[in-house]
Amino acid sequence: MAMMQILIRMSIQGSIIVGIVLILRMVFRGLRISYRYCVLLWGIVFFYLIFPWKIENEHGFWRAQPESMVVAVSADGPTVVTGLGTGIVPGQNATPEQNATTGQSTLSEQATGTDAMTVQSTNSEAGSNELPVTAAQSNGTAAAFFASATFLRVIFAVECLWLAGIPCFLAYFIFSYVRMKRRLAECLPGEEGVRYVDGIRTPMVFGILRPQIYLPVEMNPEFYDCVLQHERMHLRRLDYLWKILAYLISIVHWVNPVVWLAYYLLCCDMEKACDEAVTEQLEPEGRQEYATALLYMAVDTTARRIFAAPVCFDEGDIKGRIRHILKGRKTAGKLAALAVELCVVVALILLTQKGAVTEQEPEAGNAAGETADSVTAESDAEEEKDLPTFYIRRAEDLQVSSPLRIEEQYITDRATAWNHYYIDADGVLWGSGYNQNGQLGNGSYETDLDLGKMDAVRIADHVVSVDANLNNNFCIYLTDDGKLYGMGLNMAGLLLGKDSVKQVYSDDDNDRVCTPVLLMENVRYARAGREAIVALQEDGSVYWWGQMRTTTSTYGSDYDAYWTVEENPDNPVKMMYLEPHKVLENCVYVDISAWNGAAITENGDLYMWGLNIFGQCGVVKSENVHDFVWAPEKVLENVSMVWLEAIRQNDDGIDTELENLSWAVHSYTFDNFALLQDGTLLAAGENLGKDSVTTVVDGDLNQAGSHRASFGFVPVRAVVYSTEYNREILAEFTWGMSREDVRSLCTYAGLQFFLGGEDDGINIEDSRYRCYFDETGGLSALTIQTGSSRDERFTVDKTTLEEVQQIVTDAGGTLTLLTPAGDNPWEIWQYADTAQGTLYWFTVFQGKVTVITEKQLTAATFDGQQE
Known part of the structure; x- marks a missing residue:
């Protein structure tokens, strides 16, 4: 039966959606997002379970089943041919040679929708075990089992049981409704829409076309106001109708326990969402009184049953609701918007499907074309292999959503040489390691490293992103209310503390900010460089401050210029801003490293600034552009992501032991990377291109001499280490x-x-x-x-x-x-x-x-x- 195949597929796929919603529900609860948005997620589940038709969408989660997709299997005994979406069709009395040419289209054209028993009878009378030959024959023994007569008999029995259960559950629902209506008929009228009934223990909403609120006669009068507010909220939100509809859908899929779990959780989330709607405007005393009313109703209340017919809307999960009411808080506006957006995106993905892919037999005339395509593919592979290669830690680091979502770029795990910072599921920021500069934010510092590393220190709550200077000097973090904080070594006043002194870069001369200090408000995203910070504000404005400097240059030694603390655009060896300096507007992403800053605008333009000695800004070297690009310059269009020095995001799973950190993080000091919207990976900087740069060096850490450079972005490839x-x-x-x-x-x-x-x-x-x-x-x-x-x-x-x-x-x-x-x-x-x-x-x-x-x-x- 084609209808039953569709129903089975919907139930199985619906279980997958339930699993996805359960994960999202956990995320929502971890972020303390209102239960009303959890109810929206359950709405996606039950809509999918009852609506078999899907709109085609290239981003859909499911793949449409082509009507000609059939599986042909030959076996000893009755011949069967099964297909998903085409029903079960009889075998044809044709030789394999005859059917090899016609392929699967012959099967679909002759499909009759006959059930398994008809197929068995037809083939027995024909006395033939020959089958049309299709590519699906290669499925072998497994396919033969699933298409065997024995298997189909079992499936047929299950289908019959399934269909028989639906009217039984429906009859139980009608019986329960009629019985409850008779029980509530003997009631006393109250105020408008309210009835008082003797013999019920909890308040309830009953009715479909004209629902009424029914209250126990013996209810304590001091709880009437709280109870009426709650029940009227159910009426206003039409919860009694949604619950009945969800129950009827669950009846259709009654053999699937996952669907009943979804129904149960929907009812719980409805109650808690209703509680939230009533109590979100109440003071703590009012919430306490509301919780007391719930506790009173819980006394002597019989246990709830998941299979009980929802003929009325009464109260359930009292314990969980009381706990939620006392801990509850109103969802922040940003989180609410994020939740709505996520629900819409999830619905668009899970309730749509990609177009069907129909397999067809290749024509003989296509052989030459396939050979040419194969040669082209091999040529492209060889050409890609010849591209400059860069290491990445994992393939997921190259995956970027389109359009870019800044929340997906939040850093929740960051490792430096001496520290490890991470944000747990509750939004708590933890830090561990050494604390020689107060970078753990615990109010003190310890320069004696022989005392060892510190265990996990709780730094702050409600944190969404964290970043840290790789030299272990300072850490910054962003909270869910858009506030940016920092702590650690206050290099040249970088952390902008009240008592900060704008001094030279020196561990001895700089202040240590040992307690997190507020750096900026209304921040959407922020990153930490070696001695600088970049921040993206909610309005799209980009600010950076601090310094970018290098001992490697094309000018030679200039110690006075190197150590000076002033904003001087003519300084040949460093860029510096002592206060947050606005450089761009209308941006959606920013990044910063030891040498460079980068920003992506709303229309996908990439702007770069900072050190350009090896062309890593992607800016052509000219008389006006020497070692530094002071003002951001547009270098690329249609960019989806940029990485500076390393293609790296979160450090979760990394070995944070000091001696192993450099092995796990591949950083290319003078190279920057950009991913175009078409998936092309580009890079600019040292050892790329054909340009040559001669440098001189201060100190002994960098190699002086001639270097290859690219003053522009060139194609590269990435390889997982x-x-x-x-x-x-x-x-x-x-x-x-x-x-x-x-x-x-x-x-x-x-x-x-x-x-x-x-x-x-x-x-x-x-x-x-x-x-x-x-x-x-x-x-x-x-x-x-x-x-x-x-x-x-x-x-x-x-x-x-x-x-x-x-x-x-x-x-x-x-x-x-x-x-x-x-x-x-x-x-x-x-x-x-x-x-x-x-x-x-x-x-x-x-x-x-x-x-x-x-x-x-x-x-x-x-x-x-x-x-």
């Missing part, structure tokens, strides 16, 4: 490769590296790997401290010494002990693989390989003479 990908790149290293070739390969592959002097090696990925070069400048050795060897035979921290010995023996080689453990717990073993031309050194600790060193196999290395 994995040691397997690292191994694939290392496998491309060849013995004798020059430093420049190794550096170029790492750059395009997205591997971070530190290049030392001419005689030094190259540290890759925070010293996970290290390349050594011989006197001619060619690659001669590679040390691996994570992942596997380039041939995948040996794995760090997994392969045992016994396994190494077995692998070497199987390869016909010899494993030699070079350095016994003795007083040193580490052993060094050597294996010369002449077939690969590689000499392996294994550092073994407690029976496991901890370091793998691969060397070019020469006469010198074989004798173990090379360092």
Whole structure:
């Protein structure tokens, strides 16, 4: 029966929607959003359960079922052909060869909607077990079972039971309604719309066309006002009708317990929403009196039953309602708007469907076209592989909604080298780690790091987003009422405290703000840079303050300019604003890093400012644009998201231990990224493009010399970090490769590296790997401290010494002990693989390989003479 198939599908998919609504309901309660919006969510569920037709929408949650989608299965015994949305159709007495050409369209054209028993009878009389051949035959045994006669008999029995239960529940509803109407007939009239009845224990609303309020005669008069307000609110909101309608829909799906759970929760949420509507204007004393009235009605009240017919609207879940009333508060305007918007979006997604995808047999003439498409796809894949690559921690970090929703960009988990901040489900901000600058906001600081890290400190409530300076100096957070707070090192008055002193950047000279201080109000979003803050206000205005500076420049040393504390647009080595400085309007998103600021406008334009020494602003270098872009400049259109230095959002799931943090967060110091609305990923900055920049440096942290740069955004690709990908790149290293070739390969592959002097090696990925070069400048050795060897035979921290010995023996080689453990717990073993031309050194600790060193196999290395 096609109708029953639709009903079953609606019930199953409706259960999925119930699960989604339960999650959203938990979110709403976590945000303390009114129950009235939970009732709206349940409305989506029951509308879906009763309305089989869906509007097509490209963003719909469901996929429409094509009418020609059938499954053909051949089995010993009666032949059956089943289809979703087409009913069950009889098999055809045709050979496979005849039906292979006509395909699925033949089946749909001849569908008759006959039920399973008719199909069985028809095929038995025909005496044929041959079936039309379709692609669905590849489903195999599983498909055969679900299309077998035995399975269909079971389904038919279930359908009969299902259909038989509906009139039974309906009859029970009518019986209960008539019985209650007779019971309430003997009542005493009261004020308009109110009746008094002897023998009922709780107030109720009864009736459909002319509902009345019925109160117990023995009710305490002091509670009449509270009770009448509540019951009249039910009447005003038509709750008695919605409850009956939901019950009738539940009857249709009576075999599904998930639907009855939804009905029960709908009734509970209706009561609490009604309580909210009555008490939201009451003072605490009034709410206390209202709760007392509920408690009185709970005395001697019989337990509620989920299957009870809703012929009247009485009270339920008294305990939960009292608790909610006493804790309740009015939903903030922003949260209310967000809840309404979310309900609308959820309805548009869950109550619509994508268009059907009809599979058709490919025509012979399409073979050449398919081959061409395949070649094009392979060519595109190779072209994408040649793009500069950057690491990301997880693929979700690249997913951005369209249009952009700032709430989805809130940071709820942020890790720095020495601190970890996170917001729990109740909106409480917690911080842990060191507190040398008062950045945990607990009213004190401790410069003696030997005392250890602090456990979780409760910093603030009602927090929606948090960000922190990666150098552990300060933290900022945003509350749900749009207030931005900060605490920590008050660098040059960055935190704008009452007693802040605008001094130079120095741990000794700067004040420490140890208690959160209000920085700005009416803030929609904010981010923290190394020494600066950017804030997006509710009206779309963008402000930033603090400083952006670098020891690497094209000008040379200028210590006076570097340390000065003044707003000077001619300063060659820094940008600085001592107070919040407005730079843009009509924006929807902002970001800031150590060197740059960025903002996206309402129409998708990307503006950048800050350091542009390697073109990371995407601004072409000219006579008027040198190392810094002071005023924001438009660099791209149709942008959906921007990331500065790293494609990174929340740090949840990250290992926050100090020694591992840099391994988990891939930051590209002088590169910035933009995602276009069509999904194209772009980047600008160092090691991109064909431009060349010569820099000089102050100090010893940055490499002076010539750098490749792109004064504009270029296409790149992102790869989720994995040691397997690292191994694939290392496998491309060849013995004798020059430093420049190794550096170029790492750059395009997205591997971070530190290049030392001419005689030094190259540290890759925070010293996970290290390349050594011989006197001619060619690659001669590679040390691996994570992942596997380039041939995948040996794995760090997994392969045992016994396994190494077995692998070497199987390869016909010899494993030699070079350095016994003795007083040193580490052993060094050597294996010369002449077939690969590689000499392996294994550092073994407690029976496991901890370091793998691969060397070019020469006469010198074989004798173990090379360092």
